[in-house]
Amino acid sequence: MPDTITHPASFRDPSGFVFQWNNTYYRQVNKIYAEDYNLLMGSGLYQHLLGKDHIISHTETEEIIAEPANWYKTLKPFQVPFITYPYEWCFDQLKDAALLTIKILKASLDHGMIIKDATPYNIQFVNNRPIFIDTLSFERYDANKPWVAYRQFCNMFLFPLYLEHYLKTDIQKTLIVYPDGIPVDITSKLLPLKSRTSIGVWLHVYLQNTVTRNAGAAKDEVKFNKRKLLNLVDHLETTIKNLKSRSSRSAWKNYYAETIISKKYLQAKEKIFRKLIDEQEVASALDLGANNGYFSGILAEKGIQVIAVDDDSRSICTLYESHNKNILPLVMDVANPSPSTGFSNAERPDFFERIKTDMIVALALIHHLVIGRNISLQVLAEWFNRISKKLIIEFVPREDEKVQQMLASRKDVFTNYIESEFESIFSRYFTIKHKQTVPDTKRTIYLMEKR
Amino acid sequence: MTIASILLYVDPGSGSYLVQVIIAAVLGALFYFKTAWWKIKSFFTRKKKDAHPKNDNLNA
Numbered sequence: 001m002p003d004t005i006t007h008p009a010s011f012r013d014p015s016g017f018v019f020q021w022n023n024t025y026y027r028q029v030n031k032i033y034a035e036d037y038n039l040l041m042g043s044g045l046y047q048h049l050l051g052k053d054h055i056i057s058h059t060e061t062e063e064i065i066a067e068p069a070n071w072y073k074t075l076k077p078f079q080v081p082f083i084t085y086p087y088e089w090c091f092d093q094l095k096d097a098a099l100l101t102i103k104i105l106k107a108s109l110d111h112g113m114i115i116k117d118a119t120p121y122n123i124q125f126v127n128n129r130p131i132f133i134d135t136l137s138f139e140r141y142d143a144n145k146p147w148v149a150y151r152q153f154c155n156m157f158l159f160p161l162y163l164e165h166y167l168k169t170d171i172q173k174t175l176i177v178y179p180d181g182i183p184v185d186i187t188s189k190l191l192p193l194k195s196r197t198s199i200g201v202w203l204h205v206y207l208q209n210t211v212t213r214n215a216g217a218a219k220d221e222v223k224f225n226k227r228k229l230l231n232l233v234d235h236l237e238t239t240i241k242n243l244k245s246r247s248s249r250s251a252w253k254n255y256y257a258e259t260i261i262s263k264k265y266l267q268a269k270e271k272i273f274r275k276l277i278d279e280q281e282v283a284s285a286l287d288l289g290a291n292n293g294y295f296s297g298i299l300a301e302k303g304i305q306v307i308a309v310d311d312d313s314r315s316i317c318t319l320y321e322s323h324n325k326n327i328l329p330l331v332m333d334v335a336n337p338s339p340s341t342g343f344s345n346a347e348r349p350d351f352f353e354r355i356k357t358d359m360i361v362a363l364a365l366i367h368h369l370v371i372g373r374n375i376s377l378q379v380l381a382e383w384f385n386r387i388s389k390k391l392i393i394e395f396v397p398r399e400d401e402k403v404q405q406m407l408a409s410r411k412d413v414f415t416n417y418i419e420s421e422f423e424s425i426f427s428r429y430f431t432i433k434h435k436q437t438v439p440d441t442k443r444t445i446y447l448m449e450k451r
Numbered sequence: 452m453t454i455a456s457i458l459l460y461v462d463p464g465s466g467s468y469l470v471q472v473i474i475a476a477v478l479g480a481l482f483y484f485k486t487a488w489w490k491i492k493s494f495f496t497r498k499k500k501d502a503h504p505k506n507d508n509l510n511a
Contacts, residue, residue, distance in 0.1 A: 145468075146467070146468045146471035146472065146475075147471065150467045150470070150471055151467035151470075154467075199481070203474045203477060203478075204474070207470060207473060207474065208467065208470045211469055211470045211473065212467065212470065223472065224468075224471070224472060224475070228471075228472075228475035228478075228479065229471075229475070231475055231478045231479060231482065232471060232474055232475050232478065235474075235478055
């Protein structure tokens with residue numbers, strides 16, 4: 001038996017599993033799934049989805065067999081560079097993932113197949129577009145049966161989108177605690193009264209809540225056909241297309257446009273930043289506190305794959321809508337990164353275990369962590385050392401107007417928050433390769449390398 | 452792998468079968484009424500359209 005590692009999230013589906021060998025991900029197709037796999041490949045469905053960039057490509061290989069007893073095929077899929085989860089996506093990312101699932105379902109029905117599950121965990125973002133990654137989700141369509149994954153689709157996609165649409169608040173983060181999606185009873189209690197005027201909410205939420213509560217396990221001999229299923233699917237599609245996230249201006253959306261920070265500052269900072277990255281040979285970067293992605297864009301111009309992280313979902317949605325292929329925007333609080341979740345805390349690894357990049361960019365971030373969140377420079381330096389090989393970091397000093405604003409409403413206990421202290425603490429963990437003050441400000445940009 | 456465990460996996464939404472039947476029926480009924488409404492509407496709008504050229508002629 002070769003030395004393979006089965007992916008810790010790949011145990012639910014008996015059709016096969018994902019494993020790692022020589023740092024490459026493979027997928028074993030088990031005998032039990034042989035017929036459906038052949039139908040996927042033979043019906044033209046796989047080619048159709050591949051042509052539309054809806055599904056990741058794979059090649060069949062015999063170079064490795066992980067579990068011979070059940071083995072039918074080994075697939076070597078396209079290696080997705082960064083794995084992300086719906087609780088790190090913005091509203092529009094989840095919405096696009098939902099619409100992709102519907103498209104795949106419809107294409108499957110056209111080819112005599114159906115998808116047996118409907119979860120955002122089967123979708124990843126590549127080139128800033130959603131793509132389906134679970135090759136084993138397809139099965140032969142039985143026209144007499146409704147869609148087995150309807151409830152899952154509602155819980156995982158429709159309900160979070162509904163809640164965000166009607167409540168105009170970030171709700172996707174709650175998917176961390178609801179790995180199977182937000183249950184219908186909770187959704188029906190959370191939705192405001194005005195949602196009751198929507199026929200979609202009435203059918204998919206309130207009706208479903210009433211029926212599933214009262215129907216028990218009754219599922220025998222229901223009459224269904226393809227026309228009915230298509231009506232249902234079309235309705236889901238139209239409903240989702242019409243859902244919108246909060247339109248209200250976020251606190252950060254116009255950060256660069258409105259704050260005390262002048263255009264001159266931005267230009268000067270950009271000049272320093274461009275010079276610094278021109279000298280670096282990096283393939284990927286993580287921009288922490290990316291805001292609207294101004295500096296992520298500069299990195300992306302150089303062909304660097306950028307993960308742009310910010311806690312403000314509006315900024316991230318705007319960045320997502322810019323369709324920059326080299327930027328993967330994600331919603332996350334830097335001071336509270338996504339934890340490891342799922343069975344045995346191993347199904348979905350924590351953020352920094354998943355996202356490894358050559359460089360970390362932290363511009364105008366540190367004062368938010370030190371003064372806003374009471375994280376000391378010492379703790380921060382240790383943390384940055386753990387996650388970065390190269391670090392571009394901006395120190396925003398105490399005299400800065402922004403910091404003064406933050407200190408105005410609280411007791412100043414940050415006596416060591418000064419540039420010399422910052423340098424001395426970070427020097428224990430990093431070698432300072434470059435240091436430059438942004439002209440006409442007291443802000444300084446550093447390039448550091450891990451010791 | 453036993454059959455029971457397979458069913459457990461592929462059957463996550465069985466309780467939702469009945470809901471889908473009802474929703475499909477409601478959507479079907481709505482579609483029926485919508486089509487009927489369109490027919491009535493187009494009957495009248497067609498009449499209006501017929502009236503248009505006459506108006507144009509009058510204006511001319």
